[in-house]
Amino acid sequence: MIVAENLVKEFKVAERGPGLMGSLSTLFSREHRLVRAVAGVSFEIPAGTKAAYIGANGAGKSTTVKMLTGIMTPTSGRALVAGLEPYRERRRNAAHIGVVFGQRSQLWWDLPVPDSFRILRRIHEIPDAVYRRNMALFQELLDLDALGNTPVRQLSLGQRMRAEVAASLVHDPKVVFLDEPTVGLDLVLKEAVRRLVNHVNAELGTTVLLTSHDMGDITAICDRVLVVNHGEVVHRGTMHELLRTADTRAVVFEHHGAADEAIGLIVKGLDGASATLTEDGRVKVEYPVARWTARQVMGFLLDHFDVTDCVAPEPDVEMVLRRIYAGRAAV
Numbered sequence: 001m002i003v004a005e006n007l008v009k010e011f012k013v014a015e016r017g018p019g020l021m022g023s024l025s026t027l028f029s030r031e032h033r034l035v036r037a038v039a040g041v042s043f044e045i046p047a048g049t050k051a052a053y054i055g056a057n058g059a060g061k062s063t064t065v066k067m068l069t070g071i072m073t074p075t076s077g078r079a080l081v082a083g084l085e086p087y088r089e090r091r092r093n094a095a096h097i098g099v100v101f102g103q104r105s106q107l108w109w110d111l112p113v114p115d116s117f118r119i120l121r122r123i124h125e126i127p128d129a130v131y132r133r134n135m136a137l138f139q140e141l142l143d144l145d146a147l148g149n150t151p152v153r154q155l156s157l158g159q160r161m162r163a164e165v166a167a168s169l170v171h172d173p174k175v176v177f178l179d180e181p182t183v184g185l186d187l188v189l190k191e192a193v194r195r196l197v198n199h200v201n202a203e204l205g206t207t208v209l210l211t212s213h214d215m216g217d218i219t220a221i222c223d224r225v226l227v228v229n230h231g232e233v234v235h236r237g238t239m240h241e242l243l244r245t246a247d248t249r250a251v252v253f254e255h256h257g258a259a260d261e262a263i264g265l266i267v268k269g270l271d272g273a274s275a276t277l278t279e280d281g282r283v284k285v286e287y288p289v290a291r292w293t294a295r296q297v298m299g300f301l302l303d304h305f306d307v308t309d310c311v312a313p314e315p316d317v318e319m320v321l322r323r324i325y326a327g328r329a330a331v
């Protein structure tokens with residue numbers, strides 16, 4: 001449904017000297033450098049998939065999404081969304097995609113939210129039954145009525161984002177691009193947006209591409225993950241596969257005996273491992289996977305302690321991503 005084939009986007013940026021004179025000379029300068037925001041990205045997202053497109057600030061996510069939504073033309077390579085090249089066929093493409101861009105609004109700035117929806121209904125020629133069904137769903141989950149007749153420009157960020165997410169879905173698009181869709185929302189509304197996106201995906205098979213720094217959004221919505229770093233995709237797969245790239249694993253256990261003695265013994269016996277006391281009085285062992293297998297660590301614990309309970313928690317997704325962003329892991 002969404003295909004990126006070796007997508008590249010370069011920007012020509014004027015070289016700027018220091019200080020005010022530097023800024024002024026930029027106006028006349030012929031010195032430019034090329035910024036490679038997206039450096040040959042390829043991926044395929046099948047219909048009905050909910051994919052996360054994640055990466056550090058400046059990694060090239062928004063630029064990729066701008067090419068996929070037709071706002072920008074690639075320097076080279078090709079994008080296909082539901083069979084169309086978005087930047088060549090912007091109007092046809094707009095009919096079957098929905099977009100939320102944190103900073104850009106698809107609503108009419110000087111009009112109240114209900115007016116924007118009436119206009120969108122006309123533009124997309126949305127059948128009555130579809131419009132009514134969707135507006136009822138948005139009301140139930142996002143309480144759009146509460147936004148009243150305030151012009152969009154006077155809404156808070158969170159209020160506007162509720163309307164933006166609804167507007168992106170009002171015409172039953174085949175594909176929805178969500179760039180930071182829960183920014184500014186409180187916990188209850190974040191949850192509502194996640195439910196809405198999951199609902200339309202389950203009911204209508206809507207393909208979702210989500211860009212977010214909010215790990216809660218990613219784990220609650222996405223079944224696939226693409227991680228981009230310095231303009232290139234460095235990981236693709238399921239969330240589980242992403243977590244398996246962690247270079248440390250953890251085991252948390254309870255035992256009959258003193259925790260501080262256990263901690264000392266573990267640090268001595270398992271080279272490179274750390275052991276800490278958890279808030280609820282259990283011992284957490286973190287070990288490098290390059291040095292120890294789970295079997296060896298479990299064997300050590302069972303040999304040395306009278307273990308009464310033991311769990312192996314999933315690696316922390318933020319820790320895994322920090323490592324990838326820092327350039328120490330490319331999968």
Ligand SMILES: Nc1ncnc2c1ncn2[C@@H]1O[C@H](COP(=O)(O)OP(=O)(O)OP(=O)(O)O)[C@@H](O)[C@H]1O
Binds near residue numbers: 012056057058064
């Ligand atoms: N119009 C532009 N002109 C020049 N450089 C640009 C332009 N747009 C983006 N860039 C540069 O391209 C790189 C990628 O930017 P992009 O906005 O795609 O990153 P991002 O991954 O979406 O970041 P964030 O998480 O901060 O939103 C950055 O170095 C940015 O400065």
